[in-house]
Amino acid sequence: MDLQMLTDALKTLEQGAMNQLKQVQNEAELEQWRVAYLGKKSAVSTLSRQVGSLGDSERPLAGERINKTRQALQEALATAKGTLEESLLLRRLETQRVDITLPGRRHPRGAIHPISRIIHEIEEVFLGMGYTIAEGPEVELDAFNFEKLNIPKDHPARDMQDTFYLTDNLLMRTHTSPMQVRTMEKMAGASPVKVIVPGRVYRRDEDDATHSHAFHQIEGLAVDKGIRMSDLKGTLEEFAVAVFGPQQAVRLRPSFFPFTEPSAEVDLRCIACGGSGCRMCKETGWIEILGAGMVHPHVLDGVGYDSRIFSGFAFGMGVERIALLKYGIEDIRMLYQNDLRLLEQFERIF
Numbered sequence: 001m002d003l004q005m006l007t008d009a010l011k012t013l014e015q016g017a018m019n020q021l022k023q024v025q026n027e028a029e030l031e032q033w034r035v036a037y038l039g040k041k042s043a044v045s046t047l048s049r050q051v052g053s054l055g056d057s058e059r060p061l062a063g064e065r066i067n068k069t070r071q072a073l074q075e076a077l078a079t080a081k082g083t084l085e086e087s088l089l090l091r092r093l094e095t096q097r098v099d100i101t102l103p104g105r106r107h108p109r110g111a112i113h114p115i116s117r118i119i120h121e122i123e124e125v126f127l128g129m130g131y132t133i134a135e136g137p138e139v140e141l142d143a144f145n146f147e148k149l150n151i152p153k154d155h156p157a158r159d160m161q162d163t164f165y166l167t168d169n170l171l172m173r174t175h176t177s178p179m180q181v182r183t184m185e186k187m188a189g190a191s192p193v194k195v196i197v198p199g200r201v202y203r204r205d206e207d208d209a210t211h212s213h214a215f216h217q218i219e220g221l222a223v224d225k226g227i228r229m230s231d232l233k234g235t236l237e238e239f240a241v242a243v244f245g246p247q248q249a250v251r252l253r254p255s256f257f258p259f260t261e262p263s264a265e266v267d268l269r270c271i272a273c274g275g276s277g278c279r280m281c282k283e284t285g286w287i288e289i290l291g292a293g294m295v296h297p298h299v300l301d302g303v304g305y306d307s308r309i310f311s312g313f314a315f316g317m318g319v320e321r322i323a324l325l326k327y328g329i330e331d332i333r334m335l336y337q338n339d340l341r342l343l344e345q346f347e348r349i350f
């Protein structure tokens with residue numbers, strides 16, 4: 001081996017390396033190339049170990065040429081690496097392209113159910129009139145649902161409110177009126193009482209367009225000295241105007257409830273026809289929404305209010321009926337079917 005041979009070998013080596021580098025397609029191949037041409041066992045390393053066998057005058061020159069070759073290879077490696085990374089990045093950008101003009105993914109958001117909505121709305125109206133809100137049990141004692149409301153066992157009024165019994169004395173409440181008794185017993189003769197009670201109630205009614213076996217009521221109760229029937233009417237008129245608008249009117253018809261005297265059924269002027277008569281109001285111009293009356297003296301005395309000093313009014317409204325009227329829904333069953341086509345019409349509040 002002399003300097004000339006070494007120089008030729010380096011030249012061939014460099015040419016071969018450069019040609020091969022052009023074929024490199026990916027990082028693994030580039031690494032193989034690096035190990036082959038610049039690694040410890042590469043041809044360059046082998047040649048550099050042979051420098052020792054050259055004469056003194058040739059050795060520095062040989063070292064210099066070897067270094068030059070190594071340097072050329074290293075530079076080529078760096079350039080190739082840069083090019084490769086760039087092309088890989090371009091390929092990735094091409095395949096993983098993000099279309100920023102695509103519409104975003106919609107996250108479904110809930111809306112308040114029309115029944116809850118109308119309950120909230122009615123609560124707001126009565127809170128504004130100084131009422132508080134209470135809730136009572138849906139599984140109720142016969143005593144509260146009937147007896148203390150002046151409906152003894154075997155009273156014919158029970159027929160109108162048949163229900164689901166758990167035991168002889170325990171039943172699914174048929175109305176929110178038991179909360180009249182519970183509230184007054186808790187207040188034990190103190191006044192004034194002004195409370196509304198929203199909640200679910202149950203009856204053995206056949207389901208149809210206006211009846212459900214489970215539905216909602218809002219009970220109202222006001223007890224104080226000197227409360228009169230005109231207070232009841234004024235309160236209900238204010239409620240009707242707040243929920244249905246300034247044109248709304250209410251009508252009281254004589255009725256019977258064992259726990260109120262006098263008693264009334266309260267009608268709203270028909271929302272659909274404005275009172276002229278249509279299918280919705282069965283041509284009467286009015287739609288019944290609640291039962292009401294002056295709290296019966298027996299009930300007051302039974303819960304510790306002296307009926308010679310105190311008087312009060314109470315009402316129980318059917319929430320579904322009010323929702324049907326307010327939102328123009330034709331069948332009460334639509335409120336329970338969870339059909340999104342109906343529910344999506346209500347403004348999303350969350």
Ligand code: FA5
Pocket residue numbers: 174175176177203205210211212213215217257260288289290291292293314315316317318319320321
């Ligand atoms: C009562 O339930 C009495 N507790 C109301 C009351 C309270 C009177 C306080 C006096 C003093 P009634 O059975 O009429 O009354 O029902 C009241 C309202 O509930 C009805 O006007 C109606 O709007 C609604 N309602 C009654 N039954 C059903 C049913 N099966 N499905 C849907 N709504 C009903």
